[in-house]
Amino acid sequence: MTKFNDFKARMIDYILNENLKLTLFSIILGLLSGAVILAIAGFNPIEAYRLMIVGMLGSPRGIAWTIVQSTPLILTGLSVAFAFRTGLFNIGVEGQFIIGALATTLAGYFLRLPAIIHIPVALLIGMIAAGLWASFAGYLKAKFGVHEVIATIMLNWIALYLNNYALEFNAFRRPSSESSHRIQETASIAITWLRDIVGPAVKVNWGIVIALVIAIIVHYILFNTTLGFQLRAVGYNRDASEYGGINVNRNIIVSMGIAGMLSGAAGAVHVMGVSRQVSVLAAMEGFGFNGIAVSLIGNNSPIGVVFSAILFGGINYGGRNMQNIGVPTEIINIVIGSIIFYIASYKLLQIILRKASRKSGKGGNLHVK
């Protein structure tokens, strides 16, 4: 019983945590900013947001789509968050995602295996390929001092053209199409019976389970292992870590590698659960940049990332419903951008919150440095 009370106290502590309060406040302000822009553009914001929420949560179909949309975002968000925690800015999620998706499609199409082996093998191949891809950027940083931001930006584009190059081969490209052959049924993680219920167009899949398991593993690695401690120490203060006997260069490579594996898992899950193929890319699809947003809204913590990915996936899917009254879908990016802007300007929020709590005479526990 005491154990339960202890747990309850910790949960309440967590919920009332200042960071979380500021994040929620940022989300509200972001939605308000979106409302102002909607009003200026001549739309009824209340009606627009009502449509969004109905789109997200109004039907089993909407909920299913929200989950499907948030699955890769959980993983790309984790990738960015993991790198951030270790002092690296992984702007290369996009390319790692592409490599993961490509490798998984190759494994999913060319290998002939029973499902119980095929699925984990295809997933692992995607993760490992993307992990190696990303750790190359880590290697360039560790060995030659090449800034990871430049290296990963370049690798993003190289990945995009590599994907398109792979689709030049007849063995891989589906005839008279811009796409590869579809992966074998044995590599699919679709939940067929659920698709029968919510509609075959909704690509319900086991990816969400994979993503949640990986989120737990990442949380464990970061906060319960020596490796995680070392990685965070390097992120917190590189010089002190070096002095403390941590091999900083090795940690940079390992950290980028793990971040890449997470992005690769996003690509793999996307292929095995939703797209079943890769296609010729004309431009970046934005998985990486959305991952950065998810990570930031989730305060770079694995648990936060899960919630923020679901929020992001929901707004993204539900937001399209606003088109019913003619609202351009770009309003979604404006709302997301505003939320991130307010999160960045946390000091502004602290001031507002403090004034508010003073006014109500509660004398809040928020303090401005």
Add this chain to the structure above:
Amino acid sequence: MLNNIALIISITLMYSTPLIYAALGGVISEKSGVVNIGLEGMMTIGAFAGAATGALTGNPWLAFLVAGLSGGIFGLLHAIASVTFHANQVVSGIAINFLAPGLALFISRRIFNGATMTPLIPLENKMPLPFSNIFRSLHNQGRFGNVFARNSIVDLIFNQYVTVYIAFILVAILWFLLYKTKFGLRIRAVGEHPKAADTLGVNVYGLRYFCVIASGVLAGLGGASLSLAIVSTFRATLVSGQGFIALAAVIFGKWKPQGALAACLLFGLATGLRIYLGGSAVGLDVSQNLLSMLPYVITLVVLVGFVGKAVAPASVGLPYEKSDK
């Protein structure tokens, strides 16, 4: 052969120009201690505002100005967050990258009947080619043979859009400003050691505001140099990543205007080579996709082989709090 080289140089100049503007923006902002990842978004809003104004008014210079202003507005937003409210500058920049393109497409759809592409700007309303008339009349006088003919070497290299010349002039101006004036010394001091600068009476916040807004203006102009000169419209994929490449050029060029220029030219050259090698003139039997990797691979190789560890301004990325004094 010479003509081919001239062609490559011409493409190099064309593709480097938008990058040069944005990279200069990155340099001035980072010199003052503020990281600007939002260059991409600022380029996008500039490209849109320029093309939209150009299409609606037919005046390219007004369009160029509006593009700079719209970039500057987002620079101001970035400054408010990162200077006044001590935001994490990377986070604030990413917010700009969602906000600015989002707003550009939102407004585009509102103004142009749901289209994310602005109407085409007629050729005569694009940014001018300032030397074109001189070249044509010299050629027509016939005294110089074919030196000034269309697609001659001189024509290919020197008959560029006015935005190209402005970009080069801006590099010189920014270099002069940063390294030859008291104002520039103050900017650098603020980026290296804000506390010391503050103690000496330099207005840290004011200078950072100026530099971040200037960086938005420059990025906006870079976007417009795409949508008003290289092409004559704005579309959703127009900027696609060039702001990030400009950011890479800032780091690559070691936070110096001339370095950033060199980095942008290298990138443009690699693009020029790709287009030349893939074109019918050479007809190299290599996949276009492999050739397209060239600029990025060359950049990585050069970074590894020829550029040592780059040193950023000491206080870049760190918010400055006056009370720390």
